[in-house]
Amino acid sequence: MSDPRFGLARHIVLPGPLPLDGGGRLAPAEIGYETYGTLAPDGGNAILVCHALTGDQHLASPHPRTGKPGWWARMVGPGRPIDTDRWFVVCANVIGSCLGSSGPASLDPATGAPYGMAFPVITIRDMVRAQALLLDHLGIGRLAAVVGGSMGGMQALSWAATFPDRVQACVCIASAARHSAQNIAFHEVGRQAIMADPKWRGGDYYASGDPPAAGLAVARMAAHITYLSEAGLTEKFGRKLQGREAKTFGFDADFQVESYLRHQGLAFTDRFDANSYLYITRALDYFDLAEEHGGLLANAFRGTATRFCLVSFDTDWLYPTAESRTIVHALNAAGAAASFVELSSPFGHDAFLLESPTLDRVIAGFLGNGR
Amino acid sequence: MSDPRFGLARHIVLPGPLPLDGGGRLAPAEIGYETYGTLAPDGGNAILVCHALTGDQHLASPHPRTGKPGWWARMVGPGRPIDTDRWFVVCANVIGSCLGSSGPASLDPATGAPYGMAFPVITIRDMVRAQALLLDHLGIGRLAAVVGGSMGGMQALSWAATFPDRVQACVCIASAARHSAQNIAFHEVGRQAIMADPKWRGGDYYASGDPPAAGLAVARMAAHITYLSEAGLTEKFGRKLQGREAKTFGFDADFQVESYLRHQGLAFTDRFDANSYLYITRALDYFDLAEEHGGLLANAFRGTATRFCLVSFDTDWLYPTAESRTIVHALNAAGAAASFVELSSPFGHDAFLLESPTLDRVIAGFLGNGR
Numbered sequence: 001m002s003d004p005r006f007g008l009a010r011h012i013v014l015p016g017p018l019p020l021d022g023g024g025r026l027a028p029a030e031i032g033y034e035t036y037g038t039l040a041p042d043g044g045n046a047i048l049v050c051h052a053l054t055g056d057q058h059l060a061s062p063h064p065r066t067g068k069p070g071w072w073a074r075m076v077g078p079g080r081p082i083d084t085d086r087w088f089v090v091c092a093n094v095i096g097s098c099l100g101s102s103g104p105a106s107l108d109p110a111t112g113a114p115y116g117m118a119f120p121v122i123t124i125r126d127m128v129r130a131q132a133l134l135l136d137h138l139g140i141g142r143l144a145a146v147v148g149g150s151m152g153g154m155q156a157l158s159w160a161a162t163f164p165d166r167v168q169a170c171v172c173i174a175s176a177a178r179h180s181a182q183n184i185a186f187h188e189v190g191r192q193a194i195m196a197d198p199k200w201r202g203g204d205y206y207a208s209g210d211p212p213a214a215g216l217a218v219a220r221m222a223a224h225i226t227y228l229s230e231a232g233l234t235e236k237f238g239r240k241l242q243g244r245e246a247k248t249f250g251f252d253a254d255f256q257v258e259s260y261l262r263h264q265g266l267a268f269t270d271r272f273d274a275n276s277y278l279y280i281t282r283a284l285d286y287f288d289l290a291e292e293h294g295g296l297l298a299n300a301f302r303g304t305a306t307r308f309c310l311v312s313f314d315t316d317w318l319y320p321t322a323e324s325r326t327i328v329h330a331l332n333a334a335g336a337a338a339s340f341v342e343l344s345s346p347f348g349h350d351a352f353l354l355e356s357p358t359l360d361r362v363i364a365g366f367l368g369n370g371r
Numbered sequence: 372m373s374d375p376r377f378g379l380a381r382h383i384v385l386p387g388p389l390p391l392d393g394g395g396r397l398a399p400a401e402i403g404y405e406t407y408g409t410l411a412p413d414g415g416n417a418i419l420v421c422h423a424l425t426g427d428q429h430l431a432s433p434h435p436r437t438g439k440p441g442w443w444a445r446m447v448g449p450g451r452p453i454d455t456d457r458w459f460v461v462c463a464n465v466i467g468s469c470l471g472s473s474g475p476a477s478l479d480p481a482t483g484a485p486y487g488m489a490f491p492v493i494t495i496r497d498m499v500r501a502q503a504l505l506l507d508h509l510g511i512g513r514l515a516a517v518v519g520g521s522m523g524g525m526q527a528l529s530w531a532a533t534f535p536d537r538v539q540a541c542v543c544i545a546s547a548a549r550h551s552a553q554n555i556a557f558h559e560v561g562r563q564a565i566m567a568d569p570k571w572r573g574g575d576y577y578a579s580g581d582p583p584a585a586g587l588a589v590a591r592m593a594a595h596i597t598y599l600s601e602a603g604l605t606e607k608f609g610r611k612l613q614g615r616e617a618k619t620f621g622f623d624a625d626f627q628v629e630s631y632l633r634h635q636g637l638a639f640t641d642r643f644d645a646n647s648y649l650y651i652t653r654a655l656d657y658f659d660l661a662e663e664h665g666g667l668l669a670n671a672f673r674g675t676a677t678r679f680c681l682v683s684f685d686t687d688w689l690y691p692t693a694e695s696r697t698i699v700h701a702l703n704a705a706g707a708a709a710s711f712v713e714l715s716s717p718f719g720h721d722a723f724l725l726e727s728p729t730l731d732r733v734i735a736g737f738l739g740n741g742r
Binding site: 021022023117120121178179180181182184185186188189191192193195196197198214215217218221222225228230233234236237238239247249250251253255257258261262265278282285286288291317320 | 392393394488491492549550551552553555556557559560562563564566567568569585586588589592593596599601604605607608609610618620621622624626628629632633636649653656657659662688691
């Protein structure tokens, strides 16, 4: 097959308009995406994988800017738990982001200049609607499964709630059906850090060539702590010093954990747009699947034929197990088929991205049962 | 008694020099402090209360800048658990801070200008040594008790380890014997937020009249989240909106928790110096009582006659109960008299500052037994 719609590093401009939860419309809607494997003639083997806050469509191919392996290469590929010899896998950059899909850095057709803060505030459901347009374009009616961790898990839930007829199975890992006050609080710190950077210039920094990297780095540092467990940080870093024998009694990065965090912050600014960080954190904070369904989460899944698989990690304090359990209770109340497992890991929220034979077995097993 | 050394809003310039753990010397050493109650003729009824990171000497008197009641007025006063009809209570601003004690905003005698980052990096033990100088000045040889929560608890432990003969009893609340990797990580985020603010100017901002308030506010916001429990935030704010019926699809503080955090950040900048925040967080990160005693915490207390009372709160994730337990195990190994209680509270780390009849009883009981 040499269908130009399929393959790595694809990009499509969909005319739209895409109606948005905030009342506006996005037109055109650009989407950067990748596909892996071969679409079955009946279109029945498609799996959509949804990425997390700062993720991208480079699911199992090297990242174009960092050169690092795809963010879930260990999960997706030939012979992997999501086996591309069998499944046709799609991963699309969410709208609001900055790796090929429409976001604040995209050109506003009304002005010919980057949107900046004129980009409309979007929601998780808007991201999902954009993905649905992409699937239409790819000729995929119904997904064998939608799979995601963290914000990807929210999209997976939103897919099942918004397009129940298009989703056979839903895998939601290390996620939640709504953002908690603490989740919102951490994001607000990040947004304030970006907006406090004078280089942010009200979001209009693209022409300057000098983006608010310092503020974005601080935002990333604060968020990064929430991705790791206290025990994991202690095991990995403890109070170990960084390339020195003794404390310097100064403000250099004496401790390895300081050096690590600073590096995480700086490296992030090379690959991510500060305004996209504002927009996507906002979409996350706005996410409340129950609210979209009359305040009762079970209503989001009433009468659904979709099968659900929920996975949490015991040391994840960003989206703790209790959040997954809330979803399972709602699925049970709605009479939906749901399996749930809490996995043990020392790595906190990040566990879903890391080597985990148990997670591999859970996902491969759940997808296998779907045949 | 009209001894000018005693009373509210006292300030003393001690010639020093005060030798510091970092190798330098502080001279003179200024200390802002308050005393409550009357010192017994034999000097035997003195209790030193140590404050937390952003605390001050206004333990039970209104704060001079905010007008708010003293930070532990509910604990200290006539008829209170620390009863000033019986005890002579001293509270001193720690060195490094900005409410009357020597810190980066103080004048460097070598230049006649504020120290800024030329102020020496100090440790918790340095703070304690400065307090010991103050007690000498006040004519107090031996403390009936040293009491503190959070960073105050670290000072209390450091007092017992550094001057065992001067401490009859030690009360350490919601604290730890060393800063964990996660603790350091959160502080590093705060420091980077301050240093990323162009108004910080390498710490030399005093003459500008325009301090790095935006960076300091972000630092405070990040830290403030760690003072509260996830459950407490959910109970207090949940996803409630701030003075509006619906989400605005913008970047205003739609959620109450955002508005609250922004307020906390801004209000803090009115009363605290950004450089002091850098220095005191550094002192906290450097704190490791075991390291000061050959790597074994029990060595810090070997042969001590001091009685110890440890208190933790079950929802405190900044200094969780496990940290207090580590201290208790070391005290047991050292053969010290130690009592320990974990209290239940929905309020996380902040619980030690809030209404807690159980905490009141524990402290009053422990001090009463000391007579």
